[in-house]
Amino acid sequence: MAMIFKSMSASTSDLSFVRQSCISGNPSLDLKNRAFNFGFCCKGEEKWKVKYGVAKVRATVELGVKKGSNVALEGTLGLDLVSEGELMVKGFRGLRKTKLVCTVGPACSSLEDLEKLAMGGMNVARLNMCHGSREWHRDVIRKIKKMNEEKGFSVSVMIDTEGSQIHVVDHGAPSSVKVEEDSTWLFTTEHFEGSRPFTVQANYKGFSEGIEVGDELVIDGGMACFVVIEKTGNDLHCKCIDAGLFLPGAKFSCWRDGKLVRRNYKFPTLSTKDWADINFGIAEGVDFFALSFVNHADSVKDLKNYLSSKSPKSIKVLAKVESLESLNNLEEIVKASDGIVVARGDLGVEIPLEQIPTVQEHIVRICRQQNKPVIVASQLLESMVEYPTPTRAEVADVSEAVRQYADALMLSGESAIGSFGQKALAVLDMTSSRMESWSREENRQNLLNNHKLGASLPDCITEQICNCAVEMANKLGVDAIFVYTKHGYMASLLSRNRPDPPIFAFTNDESTRMALNLQWGVVPLLVDLSDDAESNISKSVELMKSKELINKGDVVLVVSDVAPTRTTPMALQSIQVKTII
Numbered sequence: 001m002a003m004i005f006k007s008m009s010a011s012t013s014d015l016s017f018v019r020q021s022c023i024s025g026n027p028s029l030d031l032k033n034r035a036f037n038f039g040f041c042c043k044g045e046e047k048w049k050v051k052y053g054v055a056k057v058r059a060t061v062e063l064g065v066k067k068g069s070n071v072a073l074e075g076t077l078g079l080d081l082v083s084e085g086e087l088m089v090k091g092f093r094g095l096r097k098t099k100l101v102c103t104v105g106p107a108c109s110s111l112e113d114l115e116k117l118a119m120g121g122m123n124v125a126r127l128n129m130c131h132g133s134r135e136w137h138r139d140v141i142r143k144i145k146k147m148n149e150e151k152g153f154s155v156s157v158m159i160d161t162e163g164s165q166i167h168v169v170d171h172g173a174p175s176s177v178k179v180e181e182d183s184t185w186l187f188t189t190e191h192f193e194g195s196r197p198f199t200v201q202a203n204y205k206g207f208s209e210g211i212e213v214g215d216e217l218v219i220d221g222g223m224a225c226f227v228v229i230e231k232t233g234n235d236l237h238c239k240c241i242d243a244g245l246f247l248p249g250a251k252f253s254c255w256r257d258g259k260l261v262r263r264n265y266k267f268p269t270l271s272t273k274d275w276a277d278i279n280f281g282i283a284e285g286v287d288f289f290a291l292s293f294v295n296h297a298d299s300v301k302d303l304k305n306y307l308s309s310k311s312p313k314s315i316k317v318l319a320k321v322e323s324l325e326s327l328n329n330l331e332e333i334v335k336a337s338d339g340i341v342v343a344r345g346d347l348g349v350e351i352p353l354e355q356i357p358t359v360q361e362h363i364v365r366i367c368r369q370q371n372k373p374v375i376v377a378s379q380l381l382e383s384m385v386e387y388p389t390p391t392r393a394e395v396a397d398v399s400e401a402v403r404q405y406a407d408a409l410m411l412s413g414e415s416a417i418g419s420f421g422q423k424a425l426a427v428l429d430m431t432s433s434r435m436e437s438w439s440r441e442e443n444r445q446n447l448l449n450n451h452k453l454g455a456s457l458p459d460c461i462t463e464q465i466c467n468c469a470v471e472m473a474n475k476l477g478v479d480a481i482f483v484y485t486k487h488g489y490m491a492s493l494l495s496r497n498r499p500d501p502p503i504f505a506f507t508n509d510e511s512t513r514m515a516l517n518l519q520w521g522v523v524p525l526l527v528d529l530s531d532d533a534e535s536n537i538s539k540s541v542e543l544m545k546s547k548e549l550i551n552k553g554d555v556v557l558v559v560s561d562v563a564p565t566r567t568t569p570m571a572l573q574s575i576q577v578k579t580i581i
């Protein structure tokens, strides 16, 4: 029995719903009265396929999917469920290039919610070790891994360290507290239980070192502002000069004559707790560490050295740029890291808010020059923590990050504690897809400057091959780029040029696959690769064809890199253009 129906108006999530239900063998799949804008056919009871671009004929059907049938996991293509679904529905050009990171918190930590986020396009799940117990995080990581394994998702896991920073541990109230103009407050390290009005407790004894009478304390980048009126010992007596709010765990910066006062705390970038969290991450097999409050490249190098001796798999290290110091050492930090997080939350405490946009643009540019993935983070859709729609300004901010060709966007509180996490993810998805297609139409990637990376001849050859491959792919308007990669390097060099078509990166290394989830425009696939490059190419083309992911007439540009062997004693890097017949 073959069923075919074709009709109008629905979204990818409907398709995802259908696929998901098939995989979990949900017999109560209810397709009645649901309309779709893609064709759909079910051959026999167990197999089904989706084709895009078919005629619009309205119909409703019921699907007889056998309970427990394993439809999406057949074959060995190693393409994740979500990319496959998107590709079928939207075609090559419809694949979103910008990657999406969601912070997992109490609002989205159930298996069901994690699956919805994965379906909605979450590429990387971030766990912030500032919050929650290690047991809580372990439970979430295991759920994600189980979901990947059993349902065909490919969501990477990132652990974000707590790091050390001065903040307020108590301000006399359990949640936020209002600060009225002219009210006077005591900032102290004296430990007290319960609440004491107009008293805030700092977490570090030397918190007031270098602060003088007349200095201004700016809370959380402008939530409230105080002037220091008296200093007794380590304690500061302050008067509020700009009313606002004190949030739990608020942070502050000190200003004198309109300039930030730099105070030299000797906090280690990685505290004892952070090292314990890193060991925990290694044991749980996470894919990324995001290192908070990196000031120098050395702390990144230390962690990378530690991981190379202690972790059985490759784990990438991202540096979070969120201090003034890190901006001064930016190039060295970018060079030492596997990627960067523009952590605008804390950055906004350390530098004037109005400088954030230019600093962000600068960091994104440096990262692309150095070929390192970059995540733009914090407050992208902050109002969606409470409301179901974003502000127009937030949508404009997201669009700007996409226009700058950042690799990834990140949700924090929106997904961790917000009531509309899935909706916020959908806003990122839609907004980035729209800006990407506009950028393609405008040919904006021509504006990227092609910074030369390689010094040695082999490196220069690889880089040139990738630059030229992208130029060719764009000019020829090919449907897809295929690349075969062990460590992801060639895939990243292609991604750096922000090509029009998607980059399908075939790798036989699971950690490379998970790392590439963060890279702009790359769809990673886990496959068996042999030493024979030609056979790898023909096998993957055949597999894609058999799944009707590529069709007759499609043009694919293939970039391959063959290491010398005993029989062919020379390295061979090539660009081939294949027309599918």
Ligand SMILES: Nc1ncnc2c1ncn2[C@@H]1O[C@H](COP(=O)(O)OP(=O)(O)O)[C@@H](O)[C@H]1O
Pocket: 103, 104, 105, 106, 128, 130, 131, 132, 345, 412, 413, 414, 416, 417
């Ligand atoms: N694992 C967690 N458990 C509880 N709350 C969390 C967790 N992760 C994040 N949150 C909440 O989400 C908010 C936003 O997350 P994030 O931006 O990562 O942290 P922060 O605001 O501390 O920098 C946090 O303030 C916190 O209230």
Ligand SMILES: C=C(OP(=O)(O)O)C(=O)O
Pocket: 128, 130, 160, 292, 320, 322, 342, 343, 344, 345, 346, 347, 377, 378, 412
């Ligand atoms: C991403 C950030 O770090 P965290 O949420 O851990 O403070 C930030 O400060 O913007």
Ligand SMILES: [K+]
Pocket: 128, 129, 130, 160, 161, 162, 163, 292
């Ligand atoms: K953190």
Ligand SMILES: [Mg+2]
Pocket: 292, 322, 343, 345, 346
């Ligand atoms: Mg931060």
